[in-house]
Amino acid sequence: MRVVEAFIGEYASGKSENAINRSLELLELGHQVTLADLDTVEPFYTLRPLKKSLEAAGLKVIAWSPEQTMGLGEAGTLLNQEMIWALKNQGSIVLDVGYGVHGAKIFNLIEGAETDPDLKVFAVVSAARPMTATKEDIVGYIRELGRVDGLINNTHLGSETTRKTIEEGAVIVTAAARELGLPVVYTAVLKELAPDFPNRDKMGNPVKFIRRFMPQAFW
Amino acid sequence: MSEKPVTGERRVFMTGNEVCAWAALAAEADIMYGYPITPQTDIMQYWTRLAPKFGRKFLQTEDEISAGFTTIGGVLAGKRAFSATTGPGNVLFQEPMSMAEMMRIPTVVIIPQRGGPSTATVIYSQQEVTMTAFGGNGEGFRIVYSTAGHQDLYDYTIKAFNTAWKYRFPTFVLGDGYQAKMREPLTIYDPAQRGIQMVKTEPLVGLEGTPGRDRPTQYLRNTYNTEEELYEVVMEIARDFEKAAPEIVEWQDFDTDKEMDVLILAHGVVSRSAQGALPLLREQGIRAGHFRPITLRPMPEEQMRRAAAKAKRILVVESAYGQLLKLVQQSLYGLAKPIDTLLRPGAGVTAEEIADQVKEGR
Numbered sequence: 001m002r003v004v005e006a007f008i009g010e011y012a013s014g015k016s017e018n019a020i021n022r023s024l025e026l027l028e029l030g031h032q033v034t035l036a037d038l039d040t041v042e043p044f045y046t047l048r049p050l051k052k053s054l055e056a057a058g059l060k061v062i063a064w065s066p067e068q069t070m071g072l073g074e075a076g077t078l079l080n081q082e083m084i085w086a087l088k089n090q091g092s093i094v095l096d097v098g099y100g101v102h103g104a105k106i107f108n109l110i111e112g113a114e115t116d117p118d119l120k121v122f123a124v125v126s127a128a129r130p131m132t133a134t135k136e137d138i139v140g141y142i143r144e145l146g147r148v149d150g151l152i153n154n155t156h157l158g159s160e161t162t163r164k165t166i167e168e169g170a171v172i173v174t175a176a177a178r179e180l181g182l183p184v185v186y187t188a189v190l191k192e193l194a195p196d197f198p199n200r201d202k203m204g205n206p207v208k209f210i211r212r213f214m215p216q217a218f219w
Numbered sequence: 220m221s222e223k224p225v226t227g228e229r230r231v232f233m234t235g236n237e238v239c240a241w242a243a244l245a246a247e248a249d250i251m252y253g254y255p256i257t258p259q260t261d262i263m264q265y266w267t268r269l270a271p272k273f274g275r276k277f278l279q280t281e282d283e284i285s286a287g288f289t290t291i292g293g294v295l296a297g298k299r300a301f302s303a304t305t306g307p308g309n310v311l312f313q314e315p316m317s318m319a320e321m322m323r324i325p326t327v328v329i330i331p332q333r334g335g336p337s338t339a340t341v342i343y344s345q346q347e348v349t350m351t352a353f354g355g356n357g358e359g360f361r362i363v364y365s366t367a368g369h370q371d372l373y374d375y376t377i378k379a380f381n382t383a384w385k386y387r388f389p390t391f392v393l394g395d396g397y398q399a400k401m402r403e404p405l406t407i408y409d410p411a412q413r414g415i416q417m418v419k420t421e422p423l424v425g426l427e428g429t430p431g432r433d434r435p436t437q438y439l440r441n442t443y444n445t446e447e448e449l450y451e452v453v454m455e456i457a458r459d460f461e462k463a464a465p466e467i468v469e470w471q472d473f474d475t476d477k478e479m480d481v482l483i484l485a486h487g488v489v490s491r492s493a494q495g496a497l498p499l500l501r502e503q504g505i506r507a508g509h510f511r512p513i514t515l516r517p518m519p520e521e522q523m524r525r526a527a528a529k530a531k532r533i534l535v536v537e538s539a540y541g542q543l544l545k546l547v548q549q550s551l552y553g554l555a556k557p558i559d560t561l562l563r564p565g566a567g568v569t570a571e572e573i574a575d576q577v578k579e580g581r
Binding site: 011012126128129130131133156157158160214 | 225229230231232233234237241261265268269402403404407
């Protein structure tokens with residue numbers, strides 16, 4: 001079955017981590033997977049440094065490589081052909097979309113985004129970000145984003161994340177999801193915390209164990 | 220509408236630019252003036268998303284010269300006003316900031332440094348030290364806090380407003396593109412709950428009463444017709460600056476209480492690499508210490524000299540080609556210590572690279 005998922009969210013919400021982890025999970029399940037980095041807001045601070053290692057793992061990665069952006073500075077054309085046609089790839093597709101309200105607007109530029117029958121748009125939310133720390137703030141933020149099919153609770157404090165951090169986030173994100181009439185697709189939990197964590201969070205949402213890749217994304 | 224943006228204390232995780240916007244809110248900043256430039260733009264973007272919720276304001280100007288002058292205008296009107304810029308934008312800020320120095324206008328500007336010279340890269344450097352501390356056609360009567368991460372960005376953005384308004388010198392929070400974009404946890408807090416009182420602001424123009432009769436005349440001048448006149452004013456500012464300096468200087472030292480084989484001198488985010496190098500060197504039997512000036516202007520000279528006196532050699536490390544080095548040489552003048560360098564203009568420095576350099580230098 002073809003899986004097409006777009007991860008949208010604020011900087012530091014964990015959007016890219018979840019997109020990478022989902023891509024690798026699909027790969028393990030036997031899918032052919034394309035991971036497309038569609039951050040046009042700040043294309044210089046994204047998946048780019050990880051491109052080679054993710055490709056070596058078996059993913060097709062659509063992202064600018066440092067050689068391609070040489071000399072572009074901040075004024076270059078930042079959407080390439082492969083990005084526009086990302087949804088036309090064979091197999092399953094994971095889109096890592098730029099941040100915030102402007103980031104979600106990129107769907108206007110992706111061929112087939114309006115009509116793709118399989119596309120799901122997930123908003124990655126961290127209640128440890130002060131802008132999305134309360135139910136009301138999350139509801140307001142998600143309503144600005146346009147189409148969203150589900151929330152992912154990725155409440156975290158980087159390497160300081162504890163079970164308590166995640167569970168507190170689960171309560172807030174679940175309350176927001178209920179008000180929005182959306183599912184919490186899963187709660188993301190760092191693999192290191194797996195021994196300490198059941199398969200569902202305290203709100204009953206499924207838990208997905210993820211690895212951190214972005215600390216290596218130091219350009 | 221104007222409820223407190225930050226109450227109590229809490230641990231959070233976000234980018235450095237977002238931290239600056241929250242800190243300015245917590246510091247009761249009234250208005251930001253600005254013009255977009257990477258990697259500073261998110262400070263404006265977060266501020267414009269947050270400010271209306273708390274009754275604060277924003278004005279986007281047509282360039283950085285205007286952003287600097289409008290920030291001055293905001294302060295003259297008695298507002299806790301600030302801006303943020305970097306690189307070529309910081310170059311354009313030098314004219315308004317020279318005026319702020321001369322007129323003792325307490326502006327606050329956040330500078331996430333990017334690479335140079337010229338327009339150069341949008342990413343990272345420590346190449347705006349000289350410009351931020353001594354730019355403009357003056358003497359550098361400014362206060363510059365060099366931050367090393369998100370907690371610093373929060374703490375020193377709040378503090379910058381108080382330092383500026385207490386001493387009436389333009390005050391800068393000098394970060395860099397790495398700190399702007401990286402994510403790490405920090406504690407945000409309501410300054411009042413930690414006993415930090417925000418220094419009261421007041422209008423510098425349009426005061427009540429008739430000058431000379433009801434109140435002393437307020438001389439807000441930026442232009443002087445004779446050399447003697449200018450000399451008097453500049454010397455008075457110099458005396459004030461030197462008098463305030465011992466109260467303003469801040470630093471951190473690590474393992475500098477004993478005799479050292481080497482004292483590593485670094486500021487900002489590079490200080491974190493220097494701190495990381497200390498255990499690596501200790502493992503190899505090298506007695507290393509680290510001194511980090513937090514204020515680059517005024518420089519904690521006495522404290523630096525005291526640490527340096529205990530070391531056989533000095534190693535200056537920075538992501539620039541000798542901008543901290545010049546300040547160090549000036550501070551340590553007369554102290555007969557060999558100074559080695561690891562100068563990487565526009566490039567990051569790791570703890571391992573610093574440790575390797577120390578070993579090479581022996």
